Amino acid sequence: MTGNLLDGWRAEEYGRSRDGIALRVFMPETHGPVGGLLIAAQHGEEAATALLARRLLERVSADETTWAVVPVANPDGLINGTRQNAAGVDLNRNFPSATWLPDHSFTYPPGIEQERRVLDNRTNLSSPGEHAGSEPETQALIALIGRLRPPLILDIHSPLELVLPCGDVPTGLVESLSRAAGLPVVEALGAPCPGAFDQWLIEAGIPGIIYEVEHAGLPALCARHLPGLETLVRSNSVI
Numbered sequence: 001m002t003g004n005l006l007d008g009w010r011a012e013e014y015g016r017s018r019d020g021i022a023l024r025v026f027m028p029e030t031h032g033p034v035g036g037l038l039i040a041a042q043h044g045e046e047a048a049t050a051l052l053a054r055r056l057l058e059r060v061s062a063d064e065t066t067w068a069v070v071p072v073a074n075p076d077g078l079i080n081g082t083r084q085n086a087a088g089v090d091l092n093r094n095f096p097s098a099t100w101l102p103d104h105s106f107t108y109p110p111g112i113e114q115e116r117r118v119l120d121n122r123t124n125l126s127s128p129g130e131h132a133g134s135e136p137e138t139q140a141l142i143a144l145i146g147r148l149r150p151p152l153i154l155d156i157h158s159p160l161e162l163v164l165p166c167g168d169v170p171t172g173l174v175e176s177l178s179r180a181a182g183l184p185v186v187e188a189l190g191a192p193c194p195g196a197f198d199q200w201l202i203e204a205g206i207p208g209i210i211y212e213v214e215h216a217g218l219p220a221l222c223a224r225h226l227p228g229l230e231t232l233v234r235s236n237s238v239i
């Protein structure tokens, strides 16, 4: 690796954000089918997930994996420090699943203390988009998934500290990730999430794992989560 360049990874633009920023996927060296797709920073205030994905790209060279990686699914939000994209849309409420709703969605303000995460404090308002799948980031990600046809998707968020399998994900793989990082496996989140990416994945028949890290500094996040994630993306027989 030299400077900011990554060893063998090919950065491809797969679309543009609402504000016109390039959406980039890092492709492995192989031109064959991908083993999976890892996505981070769909919520822009979860910047640590983008950094974690970047550290993964630096540790795993492009010839050691068949996975593709989108380190920043929501660059507008990352730059603005917001959950939403530049149009105020929570991308994770914009997917064209049967659960999509036109109502504003409520989430916790970024960085809220753990003890204040009670329903009354869900005061961060987002638009779900003018219609299901209205946002360029959502459309581009769906098109990318249609093109790559990954057999598994790992979507990294924070700060819930859990692993949530969606659809037909091999139990052993979920347990390995859970064990490596000491994260509990849960079957569902407590609050409804209409138009969420995981719901769309289930309806599309694409196995997915929502991987939620804790609120912590980057060294702690790397120490806890990179070993399991590295093992996952280095494995060429995940499904």
Ligand SMILES: [Zn+2]
Residues within 6 Å of the ligand: 042, 043, 046, 156, 157, 158
């Ligand atoms: Zn999130």
